[in-house]
Amino acid sequence: MAALEVRDLQTHFFTREGVVRAVDGVSFSVDRGQTLGIVGESGCGKSVTALSIMGLIPKPPAKIVGGEVQWEGRELTTLSERQLEDVRGHEIAMIFQDPMTSLNPTLTIGTQIKETLRRHLDISKDAARKRAIELLDEVGIPKPESRLDDYPHRLSGGMRQRAMIAIAISCNPELLIADEPTTALDVTVQAQVLDLLEELQASHEMAMILITHDMGVIAESADDVVVMYAGQIVEQAPVQELFDHPEHPYTEALLGALPQIDDASGRNQRLTAIRGRPPDLIDPPKACRFAARCPHASSGDSCATHMPELREIRPGHFVRSQHPASERAGKRVEVTA
Amino acid sequence: MTAFIVRRLFWTLPVILIVIFFTFVLMRQIEGNPFRTSERNVPESIQQNLEEKFGLNDPWYVQYAKYVKGVFTLDLGPSLVLRGRDVNDIVREHFPESLELGGLAMLFALVVGIPLGMLSALRANSFLDYTAMFFSNVGFAIPSFLVATLLIYFFALQWGDVFGFPTSGWTTWQSKVLPSLALGLGPMAYFARLTRGTMLETLQQDYIRTAKAKGLRWRRIVAVHALRNSLIPVVTAAGPILGFLITGSFIIEQIFAIPGIGRYYVTAVTGRDYSVVMGLTVLLSIIVILANLVVDILYGILDPRTREART
Amino acid sequence: MATPARSAAEHAPLVVSPTAETMAGAPIRQRNLWQDAWFRYIRNRAAVAAGVVFLIVLAYCLIFPLVSPYDPYDVEFSDARQNPSLAHPLGTDAFGRDLLTRTALGGRVSIGIGFAATLVILAIGVAYGSISGFIGGHLDNAMMRALDALYGLPYLPFAIITLAILGNAGFWTMVIALSIASWLTTARIVRGQMITLKENDYIRAARSVGARWHRILLRHLLPNTLGVLVIAVFLELPGVILGEAFLSFIGLGISPPEASWGSMAQEGYKNYRVFPLLIVIPSVAIATLILCANFIADGLRDALDPRTRET
Numbered sequence: 001m002a003a004l005e006v007r008d009l010q011t012h013f014f015t016r017e018g019v020v021r022a023v024d025g026v027s028f029s030v031d032r033g034q035t036l037g038i039v040g041e042s043g044c045g046k047s048v049t050a051l052s053i054m055g056l057i058p059k060p061p062a063k064i065v066g067g068e069v070q071w072e073g074r075e076l077t078t079l080s081e082r083q084l085e086d087v088r089g090h091e092i093a094m095i096f097q098d099p100m101t102s103l104n105p106t107l108t109i110g111t112q113i114k115e116t117l118r119r120h121l122d123i124s125k126d127a128a129r130k131r132a133i134e135l136l137d138e139v140g141i142p143k144p145e146s147r148l149d150d151y152p153h154r155l156s157g158g159m160r161q162r163a164m165i166a167i168a169i170s171c172n173p174e175l176l177i178a179d180e181p182t183t184a185l186d187v188t189v190q191a192q193v194l195d196l197l198e199e200l201q202a203s204h205e206m207a208m209i210l211i212t213h214d215m216g217v218i219a220e221s222a223d224d225v226v227v228m229y230a231g232q233i234v235e236q237a238p239v240q241e242l243f244d245h246p247e248h249p250y251t252e253a254l255l256g257a258l259p260q261i262d263d264a265s266g267r268n269q270r271l272t273a274i275r276g277r278p279p280d281l282i283d284p285p286k287a288c289r290f291a292a293r294c295p296h297a298s299s300g301d302s303c304a305t306h307m308p309e310l311r312e313i314r315p316g317h318f319v320r321s322q323h324p325a326s327e328r329a330g331k332r333v334e335v336t337a
Numbered sequence: 338m339t340a341f342i343v344r345r346l347f348w349t350l351p352v353i354l355i356v357i358f359f360t361f362v363l364m365r366q367i368e369g370n371p372f373r374t375s376e377r378n379v380p381e382s383i384q385q386n387l388e389e390k391f392g393l394n395d396p397w398y399v400q401y402a403k404y405v406k407g408v409f410t411l412d413l414g415p416s417l418v419l420r421g422r423d424v425n426d427i428v429r430e431h432f433p434e435s436l437e438l439g440g441l442a443m444l445f446a447l448v449v450g451i452p453l454g455m456l457s458a459l460r461a462n463s464f465l466d467y468t469a470m471f472f473s474n475v476g477f478a479i480p481s482f483l484v485a486t487l488l489i490y491f492f493a494l495q496w497g498d499v500f501g502f503p504t505s506g507w508t509t510w511q512s513k514v515l516p517s518l519a520l521g522l523g524p525m526a527y528f529a530r531l532t533r534g535t536m537l538e539t540l541q542q543d544y545i546r547t548a549k550a551k552g553l554r555w556r557r558i559v560a561v562h563a564l565r566n567s568l569i570p571v572v573t574a575a576g577p578i579l580g581f582l583i584t585g586s587f588i589i590e591q592i593f594a595i596p597g598i599g600r601y602y603v604t605a606v607t608g609r610d611y612s613v614v615m616g617l618t619v620l621l622s623i624i625v626i627l628a629n630l631v632v633d634i635l636y637g638i639l640d641p642r643t644r645e646a647r648t
Numbered sequence: 649m650a651t652p653a654r655s656a657a658e659h660a661p662l663v664v665s666p667t668a669e670t671m672a673g674a675p676i677r678q679r680n681l682w683q684d685a686w687f688r689y690i691r692n693r694a695a696v697a698a699g700v701v702f703l704i705v706l707a708y709c710l711i712f713p714l715v716s717p718y719d720p721y722d723v724e725f726s727d728a729r730q731n732p733s734l735a736h737p738l739g740t741d742a743f744g745r746d747l748l749t750r751t752a753l754g755g756r757v758s759i760g761i762g763f764a765a766t767l768v769i770l771a772i773g774v775a776y777g778s779i780s781g782f783i784g785g786h787l788d789n790a791m792m793r794a795l796d797a798l799y800g801l802p803y804l805p806f807a808i809i810t811l812a813i814l815g816n817a818g819f820w821t822m823v824i825a826l827s828i829a830s831w832l833t834t835a836r837i838v839r840g841q842m843i844t845l846k847e848n849d850y851i852r853a854a855r856s857v858g859a860r861w862h863r864i865l866l867r868h869l870l871p872n873t874l875g876v877l878v879i880a881v882f883l884e885l886p887g888v889i890l891g892e893a894f895l896s897f898i899g900l901g902i903s904p905p906e907a908s909w910g911s912m913a914q915e916g917y918k919n920y921r922v923f924p925l926l927i928v929i930p931s932v933a934i935a936t937l938i939l940c941a942n943f944i945a946d947g948l949r950d951a952l953d954p955r956t957r958e959t
Contacts, residue, residue: 056549081555089552096550101543106565106640115561116551151641167551355797363806366813478886478938480893482913483931486920494921577799584802587898592917602805603898606812614812618805626800 002029003207004053004092004175009067011045011052014060018282022048022062024231028224032174035201035208037222037239039215039254043278045231046211050177052077053209054094055084072174090120093168097180099160103152109136109163110148113170120171135166140196158189162196169200175207176200182217194221215254219243227251230278230289233310237317247313247324249294288322296323341637349630356622357408361401364615386415413616418608424616427601432620434507435590435597439583441513442521446578450525451571454532458567459559461537469529476526485519485592505594516593520586524578531574535567542566569639576632580625685875688951695947702940705933709755718746720753721905729923741912741926742919751933754907759937761822761908762889768827769884770877773834778873780835781842782865792839795832803829807891808900817901826891834880841873875952882945886938893934909934 011023023045030036038046051057053069055076069076076087088094096102104112113132117123123131129148136144139162152160161181168176178197182190198221201208210221218225218239225242227235227250235248246252276293279285288294288303297303303322310320395403407414413424453473457466492515493504506512539545540563548558590600598617605613690696713720727744730736738747780791810825811817817825845851845868854864889909895901896910897917904911909930916926 054550056546085552085554087552088550094550096543096547098543102547104544104548104562104566105642106569107561115553115557119551119553119557153642164547167547352797352800355794356800359798359801360809363809363813367809474939474942475935478935478942480890480897480913480931480934482893482897482917483927483935486917486924486927490920490924580802581804585804585894587804588894591898602808603900606808606900614809618802618809621802621805622800625802629799 002031003072004209005029005068005070006049006053007068007070009049009052009069010065011048011057011062012065013062015282020281021231021284022281023052024281024284025067026226026228026231026233027067028226028233028236030175030207030209030224032207033201033205034223035198035210035221037218037225038209038211038228039213039218039225040228041213041278044228046228047179049228050094050179050209050211053177054088054092055079055081056088056094086120089116089168089173090171091173092175092177093171093173094177094179095161095164095168095181098184099157099164100184102164103160105152108149108151109155113148113163113167116167116170131170132166135170136163138169139163139166139200140192141166157185158193161185161189161193165193165196165200169204169206172204173206175209177209177211179211180213181210183212183214190217191220197221227254230284231281232289232320233318234290234320235318236310241314241317245314245317245326247317247319247326248290248321249296249323249325250290252325288320290321294321294323296328338637342634345630345633345637349626352626353408353623354405356626357405357619358401360615360618360622361404364611364618365397367611408619413619414612416610417612418605418610424613427613428598428616428620431596431598431601434595435583435586435599437513438507438516438520438586438589438595438597439579441517442524442582442586443575443579445517445521446524446528446582447575450528451532451568453525454529454534455536455559455564455567457529457533458536458540461533466533470533473526473529473533476522477530479522481519481523482588482592484522485516485589488515488519489592505592507593507595507597512593516589516595519592520582520589524582527574527578528571531571532567535570536563539563539567565639569636572632572635572639576629577625579631580628583624583628584621685948685951689947692947692950694943695950698940698943698947701936702944705755705937705940706759709752709759712752713749713756716746716749716752718749720745720750720907729919729926731925738929739925741915742923747926747929750907750912751909751929754909754912754930755933755937757819757902757906757908758889758892758910758934761819761826761892762885762937764819764823765826765830765888765892766881766884768823769831769834769888770880772827772831773880774838774870774873774877776831777835777838777840778842778865778869781839781846782861782869784843784846788839795835798829798832801829804891804894807895811895811900817895817903819902822892822895822901825895826888830884830887830891834884837876837880838873841876842869845869845872879945879948879952882941882948885941889934889937889941893930 006029007027009023009026010021013020013022026045026049028036028038038049040046048057048062052064053071053076057064064077067077071087071092076084079087103109110129110132113135114125114128117128117131118125132148133144136147141147141159141162147155147159147163152163155163161184165181176197181197182193185193194217197208197210200206210217212218222239225235225237225239226233227242227248229250235242235246235251237247242251243255246255279289279292285291286307287305288297288308291297291301291303294303301322308320308322310318313319313324313326404414411425413428416422416424416427419427453469457469460466489504492500493502497504501511502515503509503512507516545558545562548562553562585599586595586597587599587603589595590597591603594600598621602614602617602621605611605617722745724740724744727736727740728742730740730744732739736746736748738751741747741750776791776795780788780795806829807825810828811821814821814824851864851868854868892901892908893910893913896903896908897914899914902908902911904915912930913927913934916924916928916930920927
């Protein structure tokens with residue numbers, strides 16, 4: 001059985017303007033030692049999905065209105081806040097996008113690691129300090145003893161994200177959720193941090209959910225990929241399969257938007273863009289949510305009136321579209337701006 | 338940290354010099370001031386005393402230097418009106434009351450205002466929040482003389498038998514309750530509003546989400562992560578307010594007939610006792626400066642980022 | 649994070665590339681800043697209500713003395729200290745003068761002093777702050793150090809000394825006394841705004857195409873500080889109005905028979921044990937105005953500077 005199993009998760013925001021269906025029926029599972037990549041543009045619900053698993057969505061206005069989050073056989077959505085607190089940081093840990101703001105500026109790095117250790121493990125102050133130094137060393141922060149008493153503002157962005165990672169893995173979690181862990185970092189540092197995450201995942205035998213808008217990150221680190229669009233999963237496949245045979249027009253567009261540096265002809269190609277914008281998630285259309293932007297859809301199609309089901313087009317490869325690439329009989333229409 | 342405090346202390350000196358200078362220049366403009374030799378009806382003995390002390394026939398900068406020396410040797414010169422009395426005597430006699438009044442009012446403002454603001458923020462948009470903020474907004478807007486008179490009217494006169502608060506004076510603890518409340522209400526309301534605002538803002542911060550993601554107990558998140566960061570703006574505001582409470586208690590001292598420095602200040606201005614006015618102004622300025630100094634040091638303790646940046 | 653953004657950019661093509669997140673987040677303005685601010689302001693119910701009440705109070709103070717059947721200076725001892733009635737909706741004072749009329753008259757003086765002093769404060773603050781912020785460098789450093797020093801001046805004592813220097817207290821002497829030590833915060837705000845704006849790309853762009861400094865200052869920097877200044881008007885107003893009330897209350901400001909809310913409160917204070925209404929009415933008028941100014945300032949801040957909006 002998978003370590004984490006999310007079934008038909010629905011998280012809605014109850015705002016003054018109406019109910020925003022930020023996450024609308026999302027299902028996936030992650031095994032230990034596996035990395036699930038969730039990819040999509042901002043506002044597609046990928047972060048809300050992660051926060052829903054952790055029980056960290058802002059309530060109000062947000063609420064999980066349906067679905068299950070099965071963690072090691074336990075249902076997380078029905079746990080009390082106190083029970084959830086025991087899971088968070090201990091069994092499931094999370095790191096966030098911006099290491100500049102995600103660490104408390106008024107507490108030392110050491111304090112912020114030690115408080116996590118002392119919260120979840122029965123450990124003395126001295127032992128916590130020793131463990132904190134080991135952790136900083138493990139995430140590749142030089143001179144960990146002296147860094148322990150430093151405040152976050154003394155560290156560079158990459159070092160801060162490493163410190164965040166040290167906090168996250170401090171209690172040996174079984175699942176690590178990384179929400180855009182490299183987006184706020186310098187390009188040169190991004191790769192280092194990704195490598196570190198991969199290394200740690202292997203050595204700690206963790207399951208990992210890697211959330212990003214960057215197909216490059218997915219290609220480097222993920223085993224399985226979930227593509228989200230407008231609160232729903234539109235495509236789901238193992239990483240190699242997805243990159244080799246993308247089915248959903250949106251996925252194709254995402255891949256088309258990735259600069260192809262090693263491809264000689266790619267230098268002359270323009271980055272492709274997708275016309276239009278995602279639908280309003282208050283009262284979304286009954287139709288396929290991508291229909292308005294889809295280069296293959298026409299008004300007569302059933303996807304203009306009915307939401308396509310997420311179907312298994314090949315073993316292990318799911319797609320939610322009436323016009324997947326393999327059913328377009330060879331005529332690949334270029335998605336252009 | 339020690340270096341920070343020493344640097345900050347060092348910077349206080351020129352500030353005090355500038356403030357004395359401003360006071361000095363302003364006072365020289367007043368008709369019949371102690372630093373103008375013409376058209377004055379000051380008793381002969383005091384005149385001589387002043388002459389000797391500040392050298393009134395010297396150029397102004399020598400007079401200024403001598404006055405500064407006086408301030409730093411804690412000798413503010415003689416009173417122009419009260420024969421044989423020094424400004425020092427007056428400070429010694431009246432200052433403790435003002436200090437105590439300001440301190441008690443500040444204590445009330447902090448001890449009630451900050452928890453009230455915290456509660457409001459943690460229960461944002463609840464009935465408690467709305468009630469607390471309604472009273473804070475009103476409390477902040479009402480002039481202290483109305484608060485004082487209403488407190489006297491109800492708690493000392495109408496229901497005086499029940500509460501046993503006197504209408505005036507500064508002797509027993511009962512006599513200190515109403516003035517401290519009257520003076521502290523406005524700042525209390527201010528602290529409540531400020532704390533609510535900064536607390537709400539802090540609770541939105543990413544590092545609070547991180548703390549939650551670490552599984553910390555809510556109590557610890559509020560006490561360690563949220564409170565400390567929300568208190569930074571409160572501390573910044575507390576300095577000027579403490580200064581204001583100690584130096585701006587004229588009205589409360591007058592209404593409750595408290596023999597404090599504020600009341601004496603007004604008496605001295607209307608009685609044209611300008612050496613006393615000058616001495617007291619310098620004293621009050623130094624208090625404000627010291628209050629700001631304490632705030633800066635607290636600020637440095639609360640927010641490590643400022644320790645290096647600020648002098 | 650939270651809710652999906654719903655920007656006004658209906659037809660902007662969305663580029664899905666590694667930078668898509670940042671690009672999609674950039675808002676596209678279809679209305680200008682002031683229209684935008686206006687729409688945000690009128691959505692804030694408390695601020696709208698405060699604005700309406702504020703205008704009503706202004707209109708009452710300006711118009712009512714003209715249409716009132718009573719002369720606000722006319723002493724009629726037989727009518728003294730009447731409770732509110734049809735003839736005198738707010739009652740009469742110790743001299744039999746109609747309080748509704750006299751409060752309006754006092755309001756003219758108090759609000760007039762309030763606005764005049766606020767404008768003086770803004771004028772000095774803008775001049776000082778923009779020179780310091782615009783020129784920058786050593787001058788900025790020196791000017792800010794001087795400002796730090798001036799923060800040591802206690803506000804009320806300096807207002808009092810200024811009054812003593814200027815002699816008898818009238819409208820304009822009060823304005824000067826109240827603004828002399830109050831422009832510091834405005835100067836600091838304006839300087840901060842200047843420095844922030846100066847770093848903006850469009851200012852750099854203007855510089856790089858060789859725009860003259862006075863053109864940059866007048867066309868780009870000052871208009872963009874306007875929002876801050878509009879807020880500052882309503883932030884400064886309460887302090888000034890309270891200051892007037894305090895000074896008049898201790899007998900150093902506007903003195904009877906001229907009316908200001910402070911001098912009326914002082915008159916009322918003399919009678920509060922027998923007739924508390926006399927101090928309550930001008931105080932409530934002050935409190936109402938300050939309360940409105942606070943809410944208006946909050947509303948304006950939310951409307952003009954959405955970044956700092958509270959939840």
